[in-house]
Amino acid sequence: MTETARAWLVKSEPDVFGFDDLVRAPDHTTPWDGVRNYQARNYMRDDMRVGDVVLFYHSNANPAGVAGLAEVASEPYPDPTQFDAGSDYHDAASDRSAPRWWLVDVRATAPLARLVTLAELREDPVLAGLDLPLLRRGNRLSVMPIPAAAVDRIVALAES
DSSP states (O other), rough: OTTTTTTEEEEEEEEEEOOOHHHSSSGEEOOOEEEEEEEHHHIIIIIITTOOOOEEEOOOSSSEEEEEEEEEOOOOOGGGGGOTTEEEEEEEEBBBBBSSSSEOOOEEEEEEEEEEEHHHHHHHHHHHHOGGGGGTHHHHEEEEOOEEEEEEEHHHHHHH
C-alpha cells in the first residue's frame, strides 16, 4: 500500500455481520449503516473516499481480530436507517433536508490468510510504533483511520 493512500479499520461483531457476510453480499458490498457515533460518522462523511483500503475487524468475538480486506465502494450518502421508524437505528430527530447520519458502502476485496488476533496486534513491535488507534485504551470507535503501514504489517502477520 502506498503511503499516500488512506486506510481505515471498521469493526463489526461477526455474529451480527462478519467478513463472510460481506463476501456473500451482492457484489460483496454493503452499506456501512447504523453508525451512531459522531466521530465515526465524520470519518465516513468527510474523509473516506472511494478506493480507500479497509481492514475488517471482528469485535466482541473470541478471538477478536482482523479478518479481511475491503475497500470504500461509494461516496458518502445519508444513512437511510435514520429515517426508518422500524429500524433499530431510527433517529426521530434527524431531518431528511439535513441528515444527521452518513455512511459509505464497503466492498470485500480479500480474506486474510488467517485471522490476526487483537493479542497479536498488541504484541507486535512494528504496530506498537505506529500508534494504531485500535490499540489505544478506551477506543471504541467502529470506524477509525489507521496508518497505511499498519495494513501492510497486518497482511504480513496474516501470511506468517
